[in-house]
Amino acid sequence: MPDLFPLINLHKVDAAMVDIKRRHDHMDPGRELIAELQALRQIHAEAKAEADRLAGELKDAELEQKSVEEKIAKIDKQLYGGKVVNPREVETFQREIESLKHHREALDERILELWELVPAAQALEKEHSEHLSHKQAELDAYQNRVVEQRTLLADSYKKLAAQRPDLAKAVDPGLLRQYDAIRQKYGGIGMAEVLDSGACGSCGTTLPRRTVVAVAEDRLEHCESCHRLLFKAVPAV
Numbered sequence: 001m002p003d004l005f006p007l008i009n010l011h012k013v014d015a016a017m018v019d020i021k022r023r024h025d026h027m028d029p030g031r032e033l034i035a036e037l038q039a040l041r042q043i044h045a046e047a048k049a050e051a052d053r054l055a056g057e058l059k060d061a062e063l064e065q066k067s068v069e070e071k072i073a074k075i076d077k078q079l080y081g082g083k084v085v086n087p088r089e090v091e092t093f094q095r096e097i098e099s100l101k102h103h104r105e106a107l108d109e110r111i112l113e114l115w116e117l118v119p120a121a122q123a124l125e126k127e128h129s130e131h132l133s134h135k136q137a138e139l140d141a142y143q144n145r146v147v148e149q150r151t152l153l154a155d156s157y158k159k160l161a162a163q164r165p166d167l168a169k170a171v172d173p174g175l176l177r178q179y180d181a182i183r184q185k186y187g188g189i190g191m192a193e194v195l196d197s198g199a200c201g202s203c204g205t206t207l208p209r210r211t212v213v214a215v216a217e218d219r220l221e222h223c224e225s226c227h228r229l230l231f232k233a234v235p236a237v
């Protein structure tokens with residue numbers, strides 16, 4: 001009847017290594033923050049497009065306003081310069097001036113509106129841009145912490161891995177072979193603790209009474225459900 005104690009020590013190190021590896025590999029890279037950032041980018045891009053569109057419209061309207069002013073001045077000059085005397089020609093020029101003034105009024109109105117719309121749209125774009133920067137900083141900080149934690153986990157893993165050969169040497173060779181075979185088959189965990197409730201600490205199955213008794217008597221038993229070698233809980237000294 002081999003002594004189970006060295007194997008339990010080895011198992012504890014192996015289980016800790018499995019746990020560290022799982023935590024290392026499954027660390028969240030910040031999925032929620034990344035999704036939030038993408039949504040904010042979209043909102044910001046839309047706000048920027050709108051601000052740019054309105055600013056462009058204002059620039060065009062101001063240029064056109066200037067051009068209309070120049071046309072009106074030019075016709076005015078021709079009309080009152082004394083060169084146009086034909087009444088029908090005078091009427092044509094006057095109609096043209098009327099039409100241009102009408103167009104200018106519409107432009108003036110829109111320009112007034114745009115003088116309010118453009119700064120408001122630009123302020124909104126700036127606000128979204130700031131949200132975006134904050135969220136990006138939040139994600140950067142989170143990801144830095146993930147890198148730090150991964151490094152810590154990798155260090156702990158290395159320390160445990162370094163302890164493993166000596167611990168394995170202390171285990172009865174036949175028992176070690178059995179244990180390693182189970183470990184390879186069942187996710188790196190070869191042993192399970194029998195809980196006070198009489199359940200397997202690994203898979204949760206309620207163990208038969210005789211198995212619990214046998215384990216309490218230091219006999220080698222397997223969990224019928226998860227196949228791991230069973231050991232009894234050792235109270236902390």
Ligand SMILES: [Zn+2]
Nearest residue numbers: 200203223226
């Ligand atoms: Zn089990």
